[in-house]
Amino acid sequence: MSQQDCDLLVVGAGILGLAHAYAAAKRGLKVKVFERSHTPLGASVRNFGQALVTGQAPGPMLDLARLSRGLWAGLAAEAGLSIKQQGSLLFARTEAEETLLEAFCAGRAREYEYKVELLRGSALSDLYDGRFAHHRAALHGLDDQQIYSREAMPQLAKHLQQRYAVEFHFSTLVQDIQPGMVKTTSGVFRSPRVVVCSGHDYQTLLAEQISELKPQVCGLQMLRARLKQPLQLQHALLTGLSCVHYGAFSDLPEADAIRAQISQQQPELEANGIHLLISPTPYGELIIGDSHVYGSDIEPFNSEAVDQIMISLAEHTLGAPIDVIERWQGVYGARGPGPFSVLRVDEGVQAVLMHTGLGMSVGLGLGERTIAAMLGESAWPGTQAA
Incomplete structure (x- = not known):
């Protein structure tokens, strides 16, 4: 086994690994x-x-998302990533959802300076030639961006290699980590700093330390589709269902009425953790989802009934039928002690884990803050550090 020196060893080439x-x-x-x-x-x-x-x-998640926003914009320009910067549209379908958006805009959005605008009337009807006029209102999130992940991650790795001389070892399993040393199937590598970004794999590395967090894995059903009536969508789309899932809205008193409405009228959404998200791809297609199931492991079998619920929601929101062209199972680490954890495992060894599906939103900022802390430039990022 060879021994090679560098300043930082990173385990994992997902968004957190690349961010660090x-x-x-x-x-x-x-x-x-x-x-x-x-x-x-x-x-x-x-x-x-x-x-x-x-x-x-x-709090920490909003701060990290704002930091990540600028980092994404800079990286997209540097690396030529496909990025949409027109923001997001969160549609209110019911009076309860509209009431929550009104309360958010009047209170929390002003207090914490979210860049949003509430679209109604002609402003809503003018969107995409009236395609979304059957909704009561739309919250336009002006700071939100979309990246085509399946292409962006390999592109980002290539950019880091070419511009910053980052050395990548793909198809390489890390077998052991000790202070100052990482043992892999490609050899033994030495560095005073090691960051482990192992995603939802809690068993291969640092299993004892990670187990104390009691994390789970979340499985999601996802679709890629084409509209039968073409639409050059430039915004990410959400509905009021997301108001009971995302932290900016979920603890507002008005969210209780939405929960009650879902429980009484659409219990299958609650049972399967469904809330509708739609993202446009650079090729005129749409990524649609998602559902949520949690456990220590996730079975590989998707439910067609769940897919049909999501397809129905998407067609109602889009005002047109869709053709599904691809289906897959999403996965992420979930339900730890907070939205993320930064564990100082040993001298010079950190593990950084997401416990939500928000890695694309906050990952670049979390990498920036963790590296700054490792180098003594700033404090360790909250919310979970040990």
């Missing part, structure tokens, strides 16, 4: 990244690519 590599490399550190797959295949490429500021709860 970028934050370190742009500071001039020599970085090596290890990924057991031949290309990123986990949560970071199975998602909607929505980098949302609007949905984040006030």
Whole structure:
């Protein structure tokens, strides 16, 4: 086994791993990244690519999302990533959903300076030639962005390699981590700093330390589709169903009426953790989802009934039928002690884990803050550190 020196070893080439590599490399550190797959295949490429500021709860997540927004814009320009910056549209379908959006705009949005506008009347009717006029209102999140994840992650790795001389070891399994040393199937590598971004794999590395967080895995059903009536969609789309899932809205008193409405009228949504998200791809297609099921492991079998619920929701929102062209199972780490954890495992060894599906929204900012803390530039990022 060979021994090679650098300033930082990163385990995992998903969004968190790449974020830490970028934050370190742009500071001039020599970085090596290890990924057991031949290309990123986990949560970071199975998602909607929505980098949302609007949905984040006030506090650390909102701060990280705002930091990440600027980092995404800069990286997109540097690396030539496909990015949509027209924002998001969250549609109110019912009076309860409209009431919540009104309360959010009048209170929390002003207090925490969310960049939003509430569209109604002609402003709503003028969107996409009236395609969404059957909704009561739309919250336009002006700071929200979308990235085409399945292409962006490999592009980002290539950019870090070419511009910042980050060395990638794909198809390489990390077998053991000790202070100053990482043992892999490609050899033994040494560095004073190691960051482990192992996603939803809680068993291969640092299993004992991670188990104390009691994390779970979330499985999601996802679709890629084409509209039968073409629409050059430039915004991420959500509905009022998301108001009971995203922290910016879910703890507002008005959210209780939406929960009651779902429970009474559409209990299948609650039972399957369904709330509608739609993201446009650069090729005129739509990524549609999603449902949520939690456990220590996730079975590989998707439910056609759940897919049909999501298709129905999407067709109602879009005002047109769709043709499904691809289906897959999303996955992410979930339900830890907070939205993320930064564990100082040993001297110079950190593990950084997301416990929500918001890695694309906050991951770049979290990498920036963690590397800054490792180098003594700032405090460790909240909310969970040990």
